[in-house]
Amino acid sequence: MNESLLGALRRAVGESHVLTGDDCAPFLTDWRKVATGRAVAVVRPATTEQVRDVVRACVEHGAPIVPQGGNTGQVAGATPDQSGRAVVIQLGRMNRIRSIDTDNNTLVAEAGCVLQAVQEAARAAGRLFPLSLGAEGTCMIGGNLATNAGGTQVLRYGNARELTLGLEVVTAEGEVWNGLRALRKDNTGYDLRDLYIGSEGTLGIITAAALKLFPLPAGQRTAFAATASIEQAVALLARARSVLGAELTGFELMSSVALELVPRHFPDQRLPLPTAPWFVLLESSDAESELRARDRFDVLLSAALEAGEIDDAAIAESVAQSQAFWHLRESITLAVAAEGRCAKHDISIPTSRMADFVTTTDRVLQEQFPGVRSATFGHLGDGNLHYNILQPVRQQEAAFAAVQQNLSLLVHDRVRDHGGSISAEQGIGGLRTADLQRYEDPVKIALLRRIKQALDPRGLMNPGKVLPHQSVE
Amino acid sequence: MNESLLGALRRAVGESHVLTGDDCAPFLTDWRKVATGRAVAVVRPATTEQVRDVVRACVEHGAPIVPQGGNTGQVAGATPDQSGRAVVIQLGRMNRIRSIDTDNNTLVAEAGCVLQAVQEAARAAGRLFPLSLGAEGTCMIGGNLATNAGGTQVLRYGNARELTLGLEVVTAEGEVWNGLRALRKDNTGYDLRDLYIGSEGTLGIITAAALKLFPLPAGQRTAFAATASIEQAVALLARARSVLGAELTGFELMSSVALELVPRHFPDQRLPLPTAPWFVLLESSDAESELRARDRFDVLLSAALEAGEIDDAAIAESVAQSQAFWHLRESITLAVAAEGRCAKHDISIPTSRMADFVTTTDRVLQEQFPGVRSATFGHLGDGNLHYNILQPVRQQEAAFAAVQQNLSLLVHDRVRDHGGSISAEQGIGGLRTADLQRYEDPVKIALLRRIKQALDPRGLMNPGKVLPHQSVE
CATH class of the missing domain: 3.30.70.2740 (Alpha-Beta Plaits)
Structure with a gap:
């Protein structure tokens, strides 16, 4: 059985791109090392047609399919289970920027493009692709879309969902849906795009996306501020929204415990301010000029100091210093892991x-x-x-x-x-399925199951993720 | 049969809110008068529970359900068919603003709120709800969401979809999904919200929504400009994006034929400029001040004049004049109808x-x-x-x-x-189902059918809209 499947996979992508045995190891454990699985093979297709052929081979052999991008998820959403029956489809070879249209402000990227490569392609064309997160040097845009990634620019530009105009998807049954339209408006039937975005590989495989681009800001300012309480931080946020409007592009909060782990575990990094209960990392991006960015930022910080919303602030005086501020913030995840x-x-x-x-x-x-x-x-x-x-x-x-x-x-x-969500940006994956069942409305869970059944009737797409395994009815 | 159904409907909403016979007439023809249908009754529930009970009564009796808001759609999406078996659920009595949270910048409105009432509630709280379209004095927010309405502020704030955080929905089987979360980020399972938004009442009935609010602009400017060609208008758009960034909130194009129909049919309105091949209505909204709005707008228009992108421009010098400019633009639809x-x-x-x-x-x-x-x-x-x-x-x-x-x-x-869409913002309704079948990818059509089957297995929700009637399999 496995031999027949392996033969079909090799015909689909070529022998050297079907990994078996020990070669699979890097793809079978999530980066947090909370889950390790087994697989028949790890397959690395280079084109949409190859993905389609791999899915068809899996469907024919009844093999579960686990799509994987940069393997940087927080919830083990791209790790196969212990059955050893799964095929991992690793999309890293689908890494072309297919096109850039600066007049339409759009870019078409394949799923295996590293996020940073997408950012750089946009920048080289004089545009901004604003999705930004700690793992951007490793994570892939297909995974960003499969998990509806958030990151540090969401308050201005939205999640991955809001940055996407169209998708190309290989469905659970091995058909290709070409929905790569680069349109701001398209009300032709149900919103398939947003259904696949955030579905964590359980309904189909995103192979490419038409993404929105934005003008590069003319000026940016970054500050580290100390604040006495989270109440003051929330008041500062309201003020920043009011003073900066759409120019507010970053507003990150850090407890002193979280931030002070960074220099403890990474001694080459140091804090720009003496200790305080909370810290805020603020960023503005001005469309007009560096000068105006400076002026408006000063207006904001002076008023916030006067109102007692912040007690101290360090403003980055160079790009390097701004990067150092962001590096502190981005290093918290690793520092926490080390602690x-x-x-x-x-x-x-x-x-x-x-x-x-x-x-x-x-x-x-x-x-x-x-x-x-x-x-x-x-x-x-x-x-x-x-x-x-x-x-x-x-x-x-x-x-x-x-x-x-x-x-x-x-x-x-x-x-x-408090009217909140137990998974704001990381998704459900394999780790939070019990939480989803516990905290979500049973009416919602039943609707999710119906959608899963409709778009993946064989239950082969990333089984056990988002929704727990279910016995066949 | 009908008597049993009518009895159940009367028990659900009270006798006086079940219209029959001639009383139904205003709800059986779309406003463009391209479609007229028949119905057992028009029912006007006042609460989510009443909507649920009405849907359950219809399900029990196998009666098709046609949800209707302000009946202002362009594609006859809220008009019953000729069978006379349908029940129209008119949501106008569900017209409460349930809550406003100015710190979270959100508002919860029931489906039957007239769009203008939502705008006014936001404004009374010192906030902007930016969805804006010609029918705003009549259309209802439930219909706006069911059709993912667009309008004149989309380039800055997005469609109805982008303005919505959470929904309350009565499903096709008469369950209530409470998804009224007022959260910017929520990755707990598939995106049900965006599936119901734009589904034109064919998957369930939206009964309430948590909507995003924005700061009111500090200053606004509006101009009417004459331009020689659509090429120049596109160049002006690129310049306006570059100069104004997120402050560009309106960019409407009108051919001279379209615009000149307005004074012909509504002689109290007059054009602010001599004739030209094309006209553009431009609007900027500045977060900082009226003064800055004025300065940036002048920078834009001077440069555009110099570059030949526009040949003439009239800038509104009062709120009344700005409203008159917009009124010209909004009157084109009626002028075309009269012509x-x-x-x-x-x-x-x-x-x-x-x-x-x-x-x-x-x-x-x-x-x-x-x-x-x-x-x-x-x-x-x-x-x-x-x-x-x-x-x-x-x-x-x-x-x-x-x-x-x-x-x-x-x-x-x-x-x-040209890589475009045949329904950008108005939806498919009953008028464009053949176009959808003709122009959309068969893979997509098959996926839409599966979703319809999954969420409306009895096929009672607004049958024949979006997807054509299908014989029972």
Whole structure:
């Protein structure tokens, strides 16, 4: 059986692009190393037609299909299960920028383009592709779309979903849907595009996308600010929106615990300000000029200082310094990983209720799990925080592991009570399927199942992700 | 049978809100008067629970369901068919603004809120709800979402889809999905929200929505400009994007034929400029000040005059004058209707190919249908034009009607060849189902059918809209 499948896969993509045995290892464990699976093979197609042929071969042999991009996801959404029956389709060879249209402000990229390569292609054409996140040097645009990635520019430009005009998709049955239209408006039937975006490879495989481009800003300013409380940070956000309008392109919050892990684990990095309870990384991008960016930023920061919303601020005086500020922020994820065991929660809450959520949840956690450390950081401008709870200093990892599930239940229950989401930007993958079942409306879950059944009737597309495995009815 | 159904409907919403016989007439013909249907009853529920109960009654009796808002659609999407078996659910009594959260910049409105009432509620709270279109005094937000309405502010703020965070929906089987989350980020499973938005009442009934609010602009400027060609208008668009960035909030194109119909049929309105081949209505909205809006607008118009992109311009010097400019633009639809028979095409094309499309299609139409008049206008900033072709002066209506289908095929074939869409913002409804079948990828059509089957397995939700009636399998 496997031999017949392997033969078909080799005919589809060529012998050297069908990996088996130990060659598969790099593709069978997620980057956080929380899940390891097995596979018949890892296949690396180079064209849409090859993806189609691989899917058809899998369908014919009843083999589960696991699409994979840069393998940088947070929720093990691209890792096969333990059955050993799956075929991993790794899209890294589909890495062409097919076209750039600067008059229409669009670009067509294949799924295996590294995000940074898409950004660079846009920049080389004098345009901005604004999707930006820590993993941008490794993650691939196909994975960004499959997970509806967020990142640091969402408050101005939206998620991956809002940056996409059209898709090319190989369906679960091995057909090619050519929906690569580069149009701002297209109301011809149900919104297939947004259904595949964020479906985490469980409905089909995105092979290419028509993406929106924007003008490069004429001037940018970046500041690191210290603030006494999350209430003040939320007030600063409202002020920044009001003063900067659409020029506000970054608003990141960091707890002192989270930020101070960075110089501890990466001693070449240093903090631009003395310690404070919270820090905010602010960025503005002005369409008119560097001078105006400077002026408006100064107006904002002076008023915020006067109002007590911030206590101190460091403004980047060079591109290098601005990059250093962002590098601090982007290094938190790795610093947290280096520090020890961490209960991670990728939550969103209406901005109006965020301060109450963080303040009261921090307090309840201290009461019930004394000594835990709130390494919270994230995209306050989008109402999205990585509400990460680190094990107490000197506690055994096993002791923290024993309470971690209860701790997360407490956090997620409170998120629900605050009208929030338990997966703001990272998706469900293989890790959060139980959370989805627990926290989402049963009517919604039933609708998701119907969609899965409709678009993947054989249940071969990334099974067990988003929705738990289900016995065949 | 009908008596049993009517009894159930009366129990659901109360006797006085079940209209029958002649009382139904206003709801059985679309506003363009291109379609008239029949119905068992028109039901006017006041709450989500009543909508649910009405849907359940219809499901029990096998009665088709036609949701209707303000009945202002362009494609007869809310008109029942001739069978006389349908129940029209008119949502006008669900007209509460449920909540406004100015800190989170969100508002929850019921489906039957007139769009203008939503705009006014936002404004009363010091915020902008930017969806804006000619029918805003009559159309309802539920219909705007069901059709993913566009309008005049899309180039800055997006379609109805981009303005929506969460939905409440009564499903085709009479369940209530409460997805009214007011979150910027929520990656918990497939994107049900965007599936119901734009589904034209064929998958379920949107009963309420959580909508995005924006800051009110500090200053606005409006200008009417004359331009020699569509090439120059496209060049002006690129310049306006570059100079104004996110402050460009309106960019409407009008052919002289289209615009000059307005004073002909509405003599109280007059044009602000002498005649020219094309006119552009430009609007900027500045976050900082009236003064800056004025400065940047002057920079733009001076440079455009110098570059020959425009030949003349009138800048509104008061709010009243700005409203008069917009009123001219908004009156074109009614003026075209008053002028005679018109072949309407709601198309989008990549901006980079728009000039070529219009110039060559205008020429080919003159060759094949001498004397037709191109009353083209629309949202050039979105690549969306209402490419409307009026009958020749003094031709008999019947003579034009005889060639109208061939003319539209020619137009739509060329739209397809230019990478465009045959329904940019108005949807498919009952009028464009054959076009959808003709111009869309069969793979896409098959996927749409699967989604319809999955979410409306009985086929009772607005049957025959979007997808043509299908014999039961």
